Amino acid sequence: MIAIVGALSTVSLLSRSREPSAVPLRVAAGLVYLVIAVVGVRPEVVSDLDLRPIEAEALLLILLVGLGHALAWRFMTENPTDRPASDESGSRHRSG
Numbered sequence: 001m002i003a004i005v006g007a008l009s010t011v012s013l014l015s016r017s018r019e020p021s022a023v024p025l026r027v028a029a030g031l032v033y034l035v036i037a038v039v040g041v042r043p044e045v046v047s048d049l050d051l052r053p054i055e056a057e058a059l060l061l062i063l064l065v066g067l068g069h070a071l072a073w074r075f076m077t078e079n080p081t082d083r084p085a086s087d088e089s090g091s092r093h094r095s096g
Contacts, residue, residue, distance in 0.1 A: 003040060006035035020051045021072050036060045 007030050036057060039046055043053030051059075 003033050003037035007037065016041055022071060025067055025071050025074070029064060029071070032064045032067065036064070 039053060039056050039060065043056075046053055046056040049056065
């Protein structure tokens with residue numbers, strides 16, 4: 001259930017994203033959440049990978065943490081001058 005909530009939250013962020021280069025990372029995170037949900041509901045789907053379901057879930061969670069780190073890194077290294085400035089009234093305008 002938590003994986004479904006995470007997937008829906010991640011997908012909802014896609015519609016609000018102003019940074020088009022971060023969209024692939026968010027799509028990947030949404031897909032990983034969905035795969036986590038599928039493996040949680042149907043653990044036998046990983047039997048062909050020679051993994052126990054708990055091992056597959058652990059690998060998927062590691063991947064999810066890595067994607068989260070990549071998204072946080074993008075946010076932290078984003079150049080603030082790439083965004084339009086906001087004045088005191090809250091409206092956005094281009095300075096320049």
